[in-house]
Amino acid sequence: MKKLMLGNEAVARGAFEAGVTVASSYPGTPSTEITEFIAKYDEIYSEWAPNEKVAVETAIGASTAGGRALSAMKHVGLNVAADPLFTVSYIGTNGGLVLVVADDPGMHSSQNEQDSRHYAIGAKVPMLEPSDSAECKEFTKKAFEISEEFDTPVILRLTTRVAHSQSLVDLEDRQEVGVREYKKDIAKNVMIPANARPKHVMVEERTKKLAAFGETSDLNRVEMRDTKIGIIAAGISYQYAREACPTASILKLGMIHPMPEQRIRDFASKVDTLYVVEQLDPVIETYVRGLGISVIGKEKFTLLGEYSAQMLRETILGEKAKETKKAEEIIPVRPPVMCPGCSHRGVFYVLKKLGLTVTGDIGCYSLGCAKPLEAIDTIVCMGGSITAAHGMEKARGKDFARKTVAVLGDSTFIHSGITGLIDVVYNKGTTTTIILDNSITGMTGHQQNPSTGFTIKNEPTRNVDLEMLCHAVGVDRVVIADPFDVDNFEKVVKEGIAAEEPSVIIAQRPCALIKKAGYTGLYVINDKCKNCKLCMKLGCPAISLTEKGPKIDETLCVGCGLCPNVCKFGAIERVEK
Amino acid sequence: MNIMIVGVGGQGTLLASRIIGAAAINLGGDVKLSEVHGMSQRGGSVVTYVRYGESVASPIIEEGEADVILAFEQLEAYRYISYLKEGGSYIVNTQKTDPMPVITGAMEYPADILAKMEGMGIRVTACDALSLAKEAGNIKATNVVLIGVMAKHTNISKEEWEEAIRQTVPAKFLEVNLAAFRLGYEA
Ligand SMILES: Cc1ncc(C[n+]2csc(CCOP(=O)(O)OP(=O)(O)O)c2C)c(N)n1
Numbered sequence: 001m002k003k004l005m006l007g008n009e010a011v012a013r014g015a016f017e018a019g020v021t022v023a024s025s026y027p028g029t030p031s032t033e034i035t036e037f038i039a040k041y042d043e044i045y046s047e048w049a050p051n052e053k054v055a056v057e058t059a060i061g062a063s064t065a066g067g068r069a070l071s072a073m074k075h076v077g078l079n080v081a082a083d084p085l086f087t088v089s090y091i092g093t094n095g096g097l098v099l100v101v102a103d104d105p106g107m108h109s110s111q112n113e114q115d116s117r118h119y120a121i122g123a124k125v126p127m128l129e130p131s132d133s134a135e136c137k138e139f140t141k142k143a144f145e146i147s148e149e150f151d152t153p154v155i156l157r158l159t160t161r162v163a164h165s166q167s168l169v170d171l172e173d174r175q176e177v178g179v180r181e182y183k184k185d186i187a188k189n190v191m192i193p194a195n196a197r198p199k200h201v202m203v204e205e206r207t208k209k210l211a212a213f214g215e216t217s218d219l220n221r222v223e224m225r226d227t228k229i230g231i232i233a234a235g236i237s238y239q240y241a242r243e244a245c246p247t248a249s250i251l252k253l254g255m256i257h258p259m260p261e262q263r264i265r266d267f268a269s270k271v272d273t274l275y276v277v278e279q280l281d282p283v284i285e286t287y288v289r290g291l292g293i294s295v296i297g298k299e300k301f302t303l304l305g306e307y308s309a310q311m312l313r314e315t316i317l318g319e320k321a322k323e324t325k326k327a328e329e330i331i332p333v334r335p336p337v338m339c340p341g342c343s344h345r346g347v348f349y350v351l352k353k354l355g356l357t358v359t360g361d362i363g364c365y366s367l368g369c370a371k372p373l374e375a376i377d378t379i380v381c382m383g384g385s386i387t388a389a390h391g392m393e394k395a396r397g398k399d400f401a402r403k404t405v406a407v408l409g410d411s412t413f414i415h416s417g418i419t420g421l422i423d424v425v426y427n428k429g430t431t432t433t434i435i436l437d438n439s440i441t442g443m444t445g446h447q448q449n450p451s452t453g454f455t456i457k458n459e460p461t462r463n464v465d466l467e468m469l470c471h472a473v474g475v476d477r478v479v480i481a482d483p484f485d486v487d488n489f490e491k492v493v494k495e496g497i498a499a500e501e502p503s504v505i506i507a508q509r510p511c512a513l514i515k516k517a518g519y520t521g522l523y524v525i526n527d528k529c530k531n532c533k534l535c536m537k538l539g540c541p542a543i544s545l546t547e548k549g550p551k552i553d554e555t556l557c558v559g560c561g562l563c564p565n566v567c568k569f570g571a572i573e574r575v576e577k
Numbered sequence: 578m579n580i581m582i583v584g585v586g587g588q589g590t591l592l593a594s595r596i597i598g599a600a601a602i603n604l605g606g607d608v609k610l611s612e613v614h615g616m617s618q619r620g621g622s623v624v625t626y627v628r629y630g631e632s633v634a635s636p637i638i639e640e641g642e643a644d645v646i647l648a649f650e651q652l653e654a655y656r657y658i659s660y661l662k663e664g665g666s667y668i669v670n671t672q673k674t675d676p677m678p679v680i681t682g683a684m685e686y687p688a689d690i691l692a693k694m695e696g697m698g699i700r701v702t703a704c705d706a707l708s709l710a711k712e713a714g715n716i717k718a719t720n721v722v723l724i725g726v727m728a729k730h731t732n733i734s735k736e737e738w739e740e741a742i743r744q745t746v747p748a749k750f751l752e753v754n755l756a757a758f759r760l761g762y763e764a
Pocket residue numbers: 026027028029074076077080362363364365382408409410411412413436438440441442443444
């Protein structure tokens with residue numbers, strides 16, 4: 001049966017068919033749906049881990065115990081999991097171990113544009129890159145076979161356009177591979193220097209064997225057509241090359257580390273002009289040049305963003321872009337915004353009003369940096385908010401901490417914020433931290449996390465009590481407050497920053513898009529409105545300014561009840577929908 | 578055939594693309610569909626590409642290549658005019674949603690968008706899909722009204738579109754959605 005499947009769904013299907021036993025992941029666009037789809041298969045144990053390092057380590061444990069195991073993450077997630085990756089490369093596997101990493105060229109929803117292929121080279125593990133959903137499924141299964149045959153973890157690399165495109169996939173049955181025997185094996189599994197030294201020798205040997213495998217494997221393939229132009233490409237770039245240059249010859253690499261030297265030499269010798277088409281860094285190109293082969297790459301193609309078929313037509317074929325119609329005025333941009341009813345809106349309204357320095361973090365609340373709130377000073381990486389505020393205090397002194405707060409979400413706090421809070425307590429900082437507890441991992445599309453009380457399969461479980469956790473690491477001042485009660489929230493924030501000790505404020509209100517929020521009805525502006533425009537300061541997409549003053553859009557209002565709390569004239573009233 | 582769907586996150590563009598995908602598969606050829614998730618619920622500008630035919634390589638539709646553009650909102654229609662193929666058709670929902678620069682007063686919502694598009698020689702089919710969806714019984718069916726309007730501009734028959742809706746929409750919303758489709762088709 002052929003089914004239209006998202007690349008991510010096809011990876012999940014591949015894991016199912018490959019007989020995977022355990023999947024542990026942390027969400028991150030564009031990888032999240034892989035594990036969400038895996039969770040629909042009862043044959044696979046699946047979980048959301050607190051972060052990517054924990055997820056990969058859990059997968060390693062499952063592999064060591066003999067099960068096939070998978071962990072999926074976005075590109076920056078692999079940074080977090082890099083530590084176990086580099087050493088499990090030495091250990092190898094028992095049951096197959098596959099890490100799926102999704103890069104985001106063009107940064108559709110990421111804070112940087114890193115190229116994960118460097119990790120495969122650095123950690124000396126094979127990396128496969130599919131170019132459509134059918135290959136997503138096929139390569140996932142191949143990855144497990146390679147992992148077991150060559151005793152190595154395998155990385156499957158996706159990019160946004162492969163992960164989030166749908167194409168046709170043939171479904172097959174699950175192979176019941178079972179769980180392999182587990183035997184205690186200290187020399188293999190205990191990485192102390194004495195054991196790691198011989199293992200490093202094994203790793204170098206393994207890379208040679210994998211390279212030899214790549215010379216004959218059908219993961220790599222040559223499509224000989226006209227020989228004037230030859231293109232080496234992998235992943236989505238292969239599709240762009242086919243689209244733009246249907247008559248050119250293509251060496252399509254499915255395994256992008258290690259690379260097949262002889263096949264590249266052969267291909268290069270058969271074509272007149274050789275191009276490497278790869279988004280982001282010149283990884284393939286550098287390898288090809290290292291073989292002494294002359295090739296056109298990054299001198300013609302950018303290091304930045306996504307490629308397109310049109311770009312290849314222009315660069316390779318010299319075709320001009322089509323004339324297209326253009327508007328003669330500037331069209332206002334439509335950036336993503338906090339949703340109507342977003343629980344974070346009240347927090348940023350107060351922080352902006354108080355004019356505080358705000359160290360931010362990664363989540364829906366990152367949007368607090370945008371107009372009209374513009375209430376965030378810094379964002380680096382997940383968990384980077386509390387530590388940034390702590391560093392600022394240590395550089396500028398305690399007085400600076402009296403007008404600084406760190407903000408981060410519940411999922412982010414558990415991911416890697418808690419270690420920063422421990423740093424504050426241990427090193428006598430006085431940072432104020434606001435945990436935006438909206439009872440869900442919002443940004444990535446509503447995943448459960450350890451603080452929500454539910455598992456990936458929505459089964460009830462023990463939840464981390466954030467208040468108790470903060471107390472346990474040594475924060476005495478922990479206050480829970482509703483961010484929509486703006487007057488009280490302002491008071492709580494002022495008290496928090498005034499205190500010369502670490503403070504945590506847990507801003508509790510569910511994400512407006514989850515059931516728990518339970519909003520009904522909507523709000524309208526009545527004739528008591530004095531047109532003071534204070535409600536406009538909230539930056540709610542449901543409130544816009546008309547000639548007669550602010551107006552609430554009935555199709556957008558969710559009835560959250562924040563705007564009546566900031567109106568000084570009682571001009572915003574609730575009506576039933 | 579290249580169909581693009583443009584709109585504002587949260588408007589139900591994803592369901593529309595699933596229906597188009599289902600209709601395209603039923604034709605028996607190759608299909609690719611591409612969308613960027615993540616920001617879809619956050620009110621940003623969203624684009625989905627659907628391509629079908631004998632063989633499809635790239636999942637992306639580029640400037641000047643769309644046979645049909647289905648716009649869920651006027652400003653978003655205006656934003657993507659460069660993607661329409663010469664002679665292609667533009668289906669535009671007349672609904673307007675202010676983007677943040679307009680809400681904050683930094684910019685104005687462009688006036689007379691549909692007239693300007695027609696003035697540029699674009700074939701525009703405008704439709705008040707929200708009102709028709711209300712008539713069908715649920716404002717959430719706006720997306721399916723628009724599919725109905727678009728259906729006439731494709732090489733897929735009315736019956737095939739209805740079949741795709743049956744395959745895609747949950748049973749309890751099927752009647753509303755079929756009614757919405759027919760209102761759009763007859764509009
Ligand atoms: C290392 C890393 N892993 C994953 C992500 C993807 N990501 C961005 S925000 C986010 C979660 C945010 O959840 P939460 O902190 O609860 O805030 P919310 O979005 O609910 O407001 C995730 C997983 C990332 N940016 N970096």
